[in-house]
Amino acid sequence: xxxxxxxxxxxxxTREEMLIATFKALxxxxxxxxxxxxxxxxxxxxxxxxxxxYDDKEALVLDCLEFMLDHxxxxxxxxxxxxxxxxxxRFIDRTLDACSGEPDPLVETLVELRARTNGDAFYDHFTRSxxxxxxxxxxxxxxxxxxxxxxxxxxxxxxxxxxxxxxxALYRGVTSDADADISATRSELVxxxxxxxxxxxxxxxxx
Amino acid sequence: xxxxxxxxxxxxxTREEMLIATFKALxxxxxxxxxxxxxxxxxxxxxxxxxxxYDDKEALVLDCLEFMLDHxxxxxxxxxxxxxxxxxxRFIDRTLDACSGEPDPLVETLVELRARTNGDAFYDHFTRSxxxxxxxxxxxxxxxxxxxxxxxxxxxxxxxxxxxxxxxALYRGVTSDADADISATRSELVxxxxxxxxxxxxxxxxx
Numbered sequence: 544x545x546x547x548x549x550x551x552x553x554x555x556x557t558r559e560e561m562l563i564a565t566f567k568a569l570x571x572x573x574x575x576x577x578x579x580x581x582x583x584x585x586x587x588x589x590x591x592x593x594x595x596x597y598d599d600k601e602a603l604v605l606d607c608l609e610f611m612l613d614h615x616x617x618x619x620x621x622x623x624x625x626x627x628x629x630x631x632x633r634f635i636d637r638t639l640d641a642c643s644g645e646p647d648p649l650v651e652t653l654v655e656l657r658a659r660t661n662g663d664a665f666y667d668h669f670t671r672s673x674x675x676x677x678x679x680x681x682x683x684x685x686x687x688x689x690x691x692x693x694x695x696x697x698x699x700x701x702x703x704x705x706x707x708x709x710x711x712a713l714y715r716g717v718t719s720d721a722d723a724d725i726s727a728t729r730s731e732l733v734x735x736x737x738x739x740x741x742x743x744x745x746x747x748x749x750x
Numbered sequence: 751x752x753x754x755x756x757x758x759x760x761x762x763x764t765r766e767e768m769l770i771a772t773f774k775a776l777x778x779x780x781x782x783x784x785x786x787x788x789x790x791x792x793x794x795x796x797x798x799x800x801x802x803x804y805d806d807k808e809a810l811v812l813d814c815l816e817f818m819l820d821h822x823x824x825x826x827x828x829x830x831x832x833x834x835x836x837x838x839x840r841f842i843d844r845t846l847d848a849c850s851g852e853p854d855p856l857v858e859t860l861v862e863l864r865a866r867t868n869g870d871a872f873y874d875h876f877t878r879s880x881x882x883x884x885x886x887x888x889x890x891x892x893x894x895x896x897x898x899x900x901x902x903x904x905x906x907x908x909x910x911x912x913x914x915x916x917x918x919a920l921y922r923g924v925t926s927d928a929d930a931d932i933s934a935t936r937s938e939l940v941x942x943x944x945x946x947x948x949x950x951x952x953x954x955x956x957x
Contacts, residue, residue, distance in 0.1 A: 706918075711917040
């Protein structure tokens with residue numbers, strides 16, 4: 544598993560410094576074991592500033608997730624239309640790499656936080672998170688149609704299906720011994736896309 | 751959402767009585783709010799018997815999940831080969847019905863428990879749970895091939911893909927506002943199966 548790595552810009556505000564420190568601490572310790580003291584280890588200023596900005600750990604982590612998502616969105620939007628075929632395959636493989644083999648604490652944490660069904664805060668965040676990835680997949684498919692690389696197709700429906708399948712792989716990979724099934728799912732997903740997008744010469748030299 | 755309904759046989763042992771009471775209490779209250787007192791409300795004998803049999807709530811709930819899975823396995827195995835086409839579609843629709851619309855507390859509970867990444871107990875349970883559903887899907891596909899209803903295909907890979915996709919739908923449906931995406935995923939999944947299984951006249955009159 545490669546895990547999730549994010550290259551943040553230099554923090555410009557104290558909030559950004561706190562959120563990058565939270566991201567680092569979450570990546571190492573997960574949510575359950577996260578404490579303000581552990582975040583403080585990644586933070587150059589006084590940890591008491593964190594209490595000043597956030598009511599509790601949940602509010603801080605939720606803002607950290609929003610910050611990560613904003614970062615993903617910016618990165619995804621700037622890379623999606625160079626080569627639609629490659630962009631689609633890269634998105635699939637990055638996700639599947641992140642849920643195969645040994646669990647990464649940050650991926651585990653995201654899967655666990657998403658499943659917290661008490662209250663609307665995480666529900667709303669993950670609804671927005673899905674819509675960001677849905678928009679990325681849709682615009683990649685539409686770029687491919689515009690370029691003549693993909694056949695005309697229902698980009699919205701196909702994007703939703705890819706996202707549901709990848710989310711299932713992520714959830715299964717973190718919560719069960721599912722490497723063989725994830726590998727099988729990848730082959731079938733790529734085959735399904737070849738058919739739907741009319742990629743006659745094979746989408747992927749790896750299958 | 752229809753939720754999960756199980757018709758249990760009359761309990762034959764005190765353990766079965768406790769587990770059915772636990773199932774009912776979980777269905778109503780979810781995991782976080784579950785107490786021995788609430789299980790006691792569904793149980794005709796003294797709740798103190800529960801402490802005698804189980805170290806803690808987690809051990810009791812885990813045994814309840816195993817009991818539910820045994821029940822599912824028995825029910826699935828006796829219904830899988832009557833009409834493979836109908837059995838496959840019914841499995842897909844029952845799962846998707848259980849994760850669309852208003853959340854059912856038991857479905858929420860299963861999604862949340864699966865995401866508990868502290869320790870091996872739930873990981874092992876959900877690995878076994880997936881293998882039960884994988885075996886059901888595989889035997890349904892093989893029955894269809896044997897009957898000449900489905901073209902020859904890689905039943906193992908297709909079953910794994912269906913299971914990953916449905917698990918993704920379940921997880922998304924409980925944890926985000928995903929009804930439209932789940933509906934889109936259903937259409938595409940059925941279309942994928944029509945192609946892979948050679949069902950030329952359309953798998954499903956609903957799409």
